[in-house]
Amino acid sequence: MEPILIYGYPCGSSMGLVAALEWLGKPYRLCRVDMLGEMREPAYKRLNPRVETPVLVTDGGNLVTETMAIAAWLEARDTERRVSFDPISPEADRMHQLTAFINTGFTGAFSPLWIAMETEDPAPATQAVLTEIGRNGVMERHDRLEEMIGNGRFLVSDRPALADGVLIGVARWLDYHGVANRERWPKLDALRKRIEAEPAVTYALALENGEDVPGTGACKGHIPLAEVIDRFGN
Numbered sequence: 001m002e003p004i005l006i007y008g009y010p011c012g013s014s015m016g017l018v019a020a021l022e023w024l025g026k027p028y029r030l031c032r033v034d035m036l037g038e039m040r041e042p043a044y045k046r047l048n049p050r051v052e053t054p055v056l057v058t059d060g061g062n063l064v065t066e067t068m069a070i071a072a073w074l075e076a077r078d079t080e081r082r083v084s085f086d087p088i089s090p091e092a093d094r095m096h097q098l099t100a101f102i103n104t105g106f107t108g109a110f111s112p113l114w115i116a117m118e119t120e121d122p123a124p125a126t127q128a129v130l131t132e133i134g135r136n137g138v139m140e141r142h143d144r145l146e147e148m149i150g151n152g153r154f155l156v157s158d159r160p161a162l163a164d165g166v167l168i169g170v171a172r173w174l175d176y177h178g179v180a181n182r183e184r185w186p187k188l189d190a191l192r193k194r195i196e197a198e199p200a201v202t203y204a205l206a207l208e209n210g211e212d213v214p215g216t217g218a219c220k221g222h223i224p225l226a227e228v229i230d231r232f233g234n
């Protein structure tokens with residue numbers, strides 16, 4: 001069977017992994033999940049007890065959660081090095097470093113903003129503190145990422161790789177939360193524009209929005225969440 005990526009909407013980080021699967025070019029399936037609705041039903045915990053997307057169902061029917069673990073699973077199978085690099089190379093080291101930074105400090109900086117947005121009737125003082133901590137953290141992590149960006153067309157080299165997918169799934173949260181103008185970080189802004197222009201990303205965004213669009217053909221279709229839980233849930 002093809003591996004199945006369970007990705008979330010609205011604005012899920014997993015959108016970048018959909019793009020990475022397109023870049024990888026091997027057959028896969030998708031399962032689209034409403035993170036504000038069906039993901040919060042008890043049955044979803046059979047896929048991920050921490051109630052998060054993404055989740056990967058492997059070709060052997062096993063569940064892999066956590067973005068970094070899913071990226072590692074894809075990298076290990078990317079024998080043609082379409083979205084990764086020779087594991088024993090400076091490029092691989094740099095991609096792992098960047099992916100780890102994006103998936104931890106950079107992504108985590110947005111947490112107070114998500115809490116402020118998703119908490120029902122928060123006390124105004126709590127809302128203000130969360131917003132200030134979130135905005136300051138996001139700006140600071142953007143400063144650090146700006147320093148880490150090199151002169152290649154993409155994060156690691158002149159072709160997009162897993163790290164670019166992980167970045168583009170999250171970087172748009174800056175705009176979603178209205179933290180700052182993206183042009184404040186010119187290297188990151190230019191990099192985001194190059195990644196956003198990739199057909200794989202246009203495709204992943206359209207799917208996230210619920211549109212029925214053709215991709216490279218590697219995606220063999222969507223599977224309903226209930227079926228994925230029934231067949232592969234713990």
Ligand SMILES: N[C@@H](CCC(=O)N[C@@H](CS)C(=O)NCC(=O)O)C(=O)O
Nearest residue numbers: 012013035051052053054066067068
């Ligand atoms: N550590 C996890 C975090 C994934 C994560 O934060 N997913 C978000 C969506 S981007 C989520 O599912 N949040 C739960 C929610 O929205 O309630 C990973 O790297 O995969």
